[in-house]
Amino acid sequence: MYRYDEFDERLVRERVAQFREQVARRIDGSLTEEEFTLLRLMNGLYLQLHAYMLRVAIPYGTLSARQLRQLALIADRYDRGYGHFTTRQNIQFNWPRLSDAPDILELLADVEMHCIQTSGNCIRNVTADHFAGVAADEIEDPRPTAELVRQWSSLHPEFSFLPRKFKIAVTGSAEDRAAIGVHDIGLRIVRNEAGETGYSVLVGGGLGRTPMIGKTIRAFLPRAELLSYLEAILRVYNLEGRRDNKYKARIKILVHELGLEAFTARVEEEFAALAGREIDVDAEEVARIAAYFAPPAYEDLPATSAAFEEAKRDPDFARFARTNLFPHKIPGYTALTISLKPIGAPPGDATSDQMRVMADLAERFSFSELRVTHVQNIVLPHVRLDDLPALWAALVEAGLADANVGLITDIISCPGMDYCKLATARSIPIAQEISKRFADADREALIGKLGIKISGCINACGHHHVGHIGILGLDKAGVENYQITLGGDPGDRTALGERLGPGIDGDQVPEAIERIVEIYLNLRDGDGEDFIDTFRRVGLDPFKVALQPKEAALAAA
Amino acid sequence: MAKRPPLPLILTANALLDGDVVYFTRTGWSRDRAAAFVATDEAGGEALEASLEEAIQDGEVVEPYLIEAGQDHYRERIRLGGPTIRYGAEALNVPL
Amino acid sequence: MPLLDRNGWKAEGFDVVAYADLDAALAAKGPEQKLGVLVPNTIHPRMLAQFQDRLDLISVEFPKHSDGRGFSLGRMLRQQGYDGTLRASGHILPDQFGFALHDGFDEVEIDEAQAARQPVEQWLHARALISESYQQSADGPATIFEKRRAARVARAAR
Numbered sequence: 001m002y003r004y005d006e007f008d009e010r011l012v013r014e015r016v017a018q019f020r021e022q023v024a025r026r027i028d029g030s031l032t033e034e035e036f037t038l039l040r041l042m043n044g045l046y047l048q049l050h051a052y053m054l055r056v057a058i059p060y061g062t063l064s065a066r067q068l069r070q071l072a073l074i075a076d077r078y079d080r081g082y083g084h085f086t087t088r089q090n091i092q093f094n095w096p097r098l099s100d101a102p103d104i105l106e107l108l109a110d111v112e113m114h115c116i117q118t119s120g121n122c123i124r125n126v127t128a129d130h131f132a133g134v135a136a137d138e139i140e141d142p143r144p145t146a147e148l149v150r151q152w153s154s155l156h157p158e159f160s161f162l163p164r165k166f167k168i169a170v171t172g173s174a175e176d177r178a179a180i181g182v183h184d185i186g187l188r189i190v191r192n193e194a195g196e197t198g199y200s201v202l203v204g205g206g207l208g209r210t211p212m213i214g215k216t217i218r219a220f221l222p223r224a225e226l227l228s229y230l231e232a233i234l235r236v237y238n239l240e241g242r243r244d245n246k247y248k249a250r251i252k253i254l255v256h257e258l259g260l261e262a263f264t265a266r267v268e269e270e271f272a273a274l275a276g277r278e279i280d281v282d283a284e285e286v287a288r289i290a291a292y293f294a295p296p297a298y299e300d301l302p303a304t305s306a307a308f309e310e311a312k313r314d315p316d317f318a319r320f321a322r323t324n325l326f327p328h329k330i331p332g333y334t335a336l337t338i339s340l341k342p343i344g345a346p347p348g349d350a351t352s353d354q355m356r357v358m359a360d361l362a363e364r365f366s367f368s369e370l371r372v373t374h375v376q377n378i379v380l381p382h383v384r385l386d387d388l389p390a391l392w393a394a395l396v397e398a399g400l401a402d403a404n405v406g407l408i409t410d411i412i413s414c415p416g417m418d419y420c421k422l423a424t425a426r427s428i429p430i431a432q433e434i435s436k437r438f439a440d441a442d443r444e445a446l447i448g449k450l451g452i453k454i455s456g457c458i459n460a461c462g463h464h465h466v467g468h469i470g471i472l473g474l475d476k477a478g479v480e481n482y483q484i485t486l487g488g489d490p491g492d493r494t495a496l497g498e499r500l501g502p503g504i505d506g507d508q509v510p511e512a513i514e515r516i517v518e519i520y521l522n523l524r525d526g527d528g529e530d531f532i533d534t535f536r537r538v539g540l541d542p543f544k545v546a547l548q549p550k551e552a553a554l555a556a557a
Numbered sequence: 558m559a560k561r562p563p564l565p566l567i568l569t570a571n572a573l574l575d576g577d578v579v580y581f582t583r584t585g586w587s588r589d590r591a592a593a594f595v596a597t598d599e600a601g602g603e604a605l606e607a608s609l610e611e612a613i614q615d616g617e618v619v620e621p622y623l624i625e626a627g628q629d630h631y632r633e634r635i636r637l638g639g640p641t642i643r644y645g646a647e648a649l650n651v652p653l
Numbered sequence: 654m655p656l657l658d659r660n661g662w663k664a665e666g667f668d669v670v671a672y673a674d675l676d677a678a679l680a681a682k683g684p685e686q687k688l689g690v691l692v693p694n695t696i697h698p699r700m701l702a703q704f705q706d707r708l709d710l711i712s713v714e715f716p717k718h719s720d721g722r723g724f725s726l727g728r729m730l731r732q733q734g735y736d737g738t739l740r741a742s743g744h745i746l747p748d749q750f751g752f753a754l755h756d757g758f759d760e761v762e763i764d765e766a767q768a769a770r771q772p773v774e775q776w777l778h779a780r781a782l783i784s785e786s787y788q789q790s791a792d793g794p795a796t797i798f799e800k801r802r803a804a805r806v807a808r809a810a811r
Binding site for chain 3: 007
Binding site for chain 2: 026027029032033047048049050051052080081082094097098099342345346349351353399417418419426428429432475478479480
């Protein structure tokens, strides 16, 4: 993991002191609320419906046991004993006091964490593949790149007051687990014909009111030119991005309105003007950062484990092993996902006790390292197969052994109107009801891979557009109303879901999902075809009856 | 300024230091909805509008706005009552 | 309107004309005249390239503290070689003062009401709170990346 040097440390400490003074100047009246709002958002502090909310950055989702323990302490001391892991690999506390925020930042700085740019119209926390350093199909660990981008973008004097927020994601793998196609900039580490590594650069993707998939602006950018190229893109966006309409202010609209060709020409012009400015760092600095992400001290192990195979005779363990493990590139190891989606609970929440348990287990079984996924789960990235039985037993004891990763109850949900001021409807209760509806583990296994994503407003924090089943909550004349989309996909074949039909009431949603699933099970090819593949094959039409009254749907079937 | 909602009116906001939902009582701000001053006539409505303007200017509370006292929109219900879900340790023992 | 730089309040020292009047003002410019122009933040800095050598001041409008176009304008004007005085004029906060200086601005102009709320001490103090920067600055300090490189070189020399 990256560790701060004296400069990183000083900057974060100074930022804490600066925020403390900003809070004091708001309280003494030097700053108006409008002025202060801009400043507090840049440090991740929102005002929600009932309280402030503090969003803590977990850069590229990598977390140490020590850091997670500190988050648990903050949850206990300054919040209500829990935190919420977000779709951008961050954690949010829902109940802090404004006057406590500086002290919380101090505790975060003690473990090399911060809230810098977790909100505001600036370059947000950089995200990356949660299986970085684990996946066998990886050309290169994306985290050194993400860390470099984090540093370059922190308190950037030119790009801290952009037209709108700006999100960058990095992947180093053939399979895209970082959803780079729906980010303002998506970076994929690639190799050219000469065998050099560089970046394929996507620009102008994003969800929200006008979802768009990113377009390739450079098929191969030499790695040494990364920062100056990013600077050129950001400069064109800062100058020309729309500021007259919040919903048209993201870079995707600028790219769309100018057209990719004209946008690219402007970027290349600014890029040429930046040549020789020494924005880019030298190879030694790249190597210095990369060294922090060197592989841990793996043991030489056989590819299979007798203890693991033996334990699989327990059907519950076997089920867990089928759903919650991801192949590790090192023989004898695996990456284990801890589901934060127990049946009927708010997706992505963890109590302080659970955080401490996960921190302990990371220390015992995973070189003290954890990852936060954009699916709102936690990963122990480097677990010995031999240790799985003991680790699983500990998870069972802590109530953290739900075997549903990638399945229909592994639901992504934004906080929705139970917390969020921007929400137009609630999300969490919808997720809870669907989860309870599909609680039968055998049936869930039969249904197979199916991602439901729920947003409580058009801003799409729940990524509903790219859910295999997407649910969007709206306010229809004073009643919560939910629109269902099908066929979205966040991965390599990035696709936006198609509207199934008119919106429905919240209490009808579980039944509608049930019918969609039934239609899928009837249509799928053999036992193995995933929902998304069936959808791609048959299209939207066969699913439309799912929204009709039950009798009509039966008659049509 | 946004159009004034219909009478009867109350003025609400969030407290600066802890973000709690507060209601204007004419002598200050209260966390108790029942203590809110309710403007039932035009004169009261204008007085509340003036109080809203003053609240925006002096910044004692955050994001003040007027709501129709009698309305029952789910947003205001949730705002008044808190999250409709259980959270934290309580959320982990959900009856199925 | 109140004017300040990294040393405190200061007096106006330029004849500042609107961008629309720039051609006429340049044509009529006297030999001793200190001429400045107030430009909207919607122009591309290249549009000033042909005039910049004859301008003593370029004042960039900051219509709202949330509108950051001026920061790019400042940095780009310096990068294209403008070496006169650069001013940020409008709604900009003490907390943005350091950014403005890093981007090549020399001074800030705000309205009376803001100056009353945010006296010059707050500006000078706010600026000093952050001493490190990953990005290059027009006003001097080495970047964190440069400091690391210097430390590497020093270590290698030992």
